[in-house]
Amino acid sequence: MSDVDAHIIDSAAERMLVQQALQDDHEAWGQLMRHYAPRLAAYIGARLRRHKVVERLVAETIYVAWRHRHEYAQGQDFATWLRRIAANLALRWHRRHQGEPLVEAFPRERCEGMQQYATMQALDNALGNLQDRQRMALEQHYRGGLEGEALAAALHVPPDDVDGVVQEALEALDKALANGGAS
Secondary structure, eight states: OOGGGTTOOOHHHHHHHHHHHHTTOHHHHHHHHHHHHHHHHHHHHTTOBOHHHHHHHHHHHHHHHHHTGGGSOTTSOHHHHHHHHHHHHHHHHHHHTTTSOSBOOOOGGGSSSHHHHHHHHHHHHHHHTSOHHHHHHHIIIIISOOOHHHHHHHHTSOGGGHHHHHHHHHHHHHHHHHTTTOO
């Protein structure tokens, strides 16, 4: 598998890469992590909306998962195993930083002007006012690139319900944006 298609891994390729990584293959681990890093960022970022902290937690998740890769149970869903590690690390971060906000303003330096900043701020506010399930659906689908059964697993819903959950989230986001970011 080349680096070009490292972000697109089917289940058979994933199982093969997991097996190789469990045998200390750093290249296989790297390909798995290039595939999962955006999904981990979306997963953590849906609740902890602080870009730098999310980046640090994704990196820490990758490191901790590598160190504990031999604890991965064969046949277990790899994505679920990674998300569990990420969730535990995020919870630990939250406990250590209880006085800090979970959300920070969209970074002004990433915008080309005040108009774009205002638009991004409204979007950020609207996302923040969505229900957790709605925000998670949008984060995992659009940032994490999940769809179908993978998105259903991440959202803990039946695969037949995924499209409805995403549609409901988009409608809630549209409503929040129409209200200036408030839901």
